[in-house]
Amino acid sequence: MQVPGNALEGKNVVVIGGTSGIGLATAMTAAGLGARVTAGGRSEEHLEKARQQAGSDIQFVQIDTHDDQGLEKLFSSIGGIDHLVSAATGGSRTLKPLVEQSEEEFQAAFGKLWGYAKVARLGAKHVADDGSITFVSGAPARKFRPNMGALSCVGGAVENLVRCLAKELAPVRVNVVSPGIIDTALFDWMGDEKSERVAQMTKGQLIPRIGRPEEVASALIYLMQNGYATGTTVDVDGGQLLG
Numbered sequence: 001m002q003v004p005g006n007a008l009e010g011k012n013v014v015v016i017g018g019t020s021g022i023g024l025a026t027a028m029t030a031a032g033l034g035a036r037v038t039a040g041g042r043s044e045e046h047l048e049k050a051r052q053q054a055g056s057d058i059q060f061v062q063i064d065t066h067d068d069q070g071l072e073k074l075f076s077s078i079g080g081i082d083h084l085v086s087a088a089t090g091g092s093r094t095l096k097p098l099v100e101q102s103e104e105e106f107q108a109a110f111g112k113l114w115g116y117a118k119v120a121r122l123g124a125k126h127v128a129d130d131g132s133i134t135f136v137s138g139a140p141a142r143k144f145r146p147n148m149g150a151l152s153c154v155g156g157a158v159e160n161l162v163r164c165l166a167k168e169l170a171p172v173r174v175n176v177v178s179p180g181i182i183d184t185a186l187f188d189w190m191g192d193e194k195s196e197r198v199a200q201m202t203k204g205q206l207i208p209r210i211g212r213p214e215e216v217a218s219a220l221i222y223l224m225q226n227g228y229a230t231g232t233t234v235d236v237d238g239g240q241l242l243g
């Protein structure tokens with residue numbers, strides 16, 4: 001039996017935050033399935049590395065999720081979007097007890113939410129009725145740990161944003177993928193201690209290892225392809241929520 005689903009062949013896929021990690025893996029997987037992919041991020045360094053990794057299959061553009069004019073210009077230039085993804089970090093990862101955070105630190109974490117809201121606000125009118133919008137939250141949205149309160153608040157807000165958008169933008173489908181601990185540049189700051197720290201962080205999970213960006217990308221691709229999935233959250237976290 002053939003699995004029903006929307007083929008990505010020839011579809012216009014846009015991935016904001018698509019020059020590294022989960023976004024880049026999503027862009028490359030979509031391109032591999034025949035989609036016409038435009039992927040973007042802010043830094044020339046990430047753009048250049050991504051170009052080298054992905055080759056000419058993907059059109060890479062410089063874009064900031066907080067830049068209204070840039071996003072408007074990008075979306076208009078594509079001429080109809082089938083699937084719009086934002087995996088952009090867009091804000092700070094403020095890791096501190098909530099009561100020790102300054103107002104500025106707490107607000108800075110929400111840069112991710114403002115960025116996603118902007119992508120939806122400016123992008124929705126360009127997305128085909130049978131298309132989709134997909135964002136990325138994170139396990140802290142529903143797994144609460146000391147020092148991670150800002151990430152939990154932002155992740156929860158992203159997941160609620162998605163449910164609200166799914167109602168308001170139907171029939172365009174709007175979904176979110178929630179990754180656990182995934183091997184991306186997000187943990188580069190750990191330097192030589194990365195493998196030890198990651199082992200510590202993942203040891204309570206049902207699958208006690210770090211995840212791969214491609215494993216999260218496959219969930220993003222599923223949400224593009226499955227024409228009946230909307231308002232949903234797909235967890236790809238090695239069972240962290242149950243750990």
Ligand SMILES: NC(=O)c1ccc[n+]([C@@H]2O[C@H](COP(=O)([O-])OP(=O)(O)OC[C@H]3O[C@@H](n4cnc5c(N)ncnc54)[C@H](OP(=O)(O)O)[C@@H]3O)[C@@H](O)[C@H]2O)c1
Nearest residue numbers: 017019020021022041042043064065088089090138182184
């Ligand atoms: N890795 C994990 O363990 C994990 C866990 C939970 C949730 N997440 C979420 O997954 C998403 C992807 O993260 P990742 O791990 O793949 O991180 P990553 O490897 O650092 O990739 C982040 C991407 O977003 C881009 N970006 C950041 N700020 C941007 C902005 N303002 N405008 C446009 N692009 C921007 C980056 O490029 P530039 O910096 O050059 O702009 C890069 O392409 C994020 O939302 C993150 O919060 C990740």
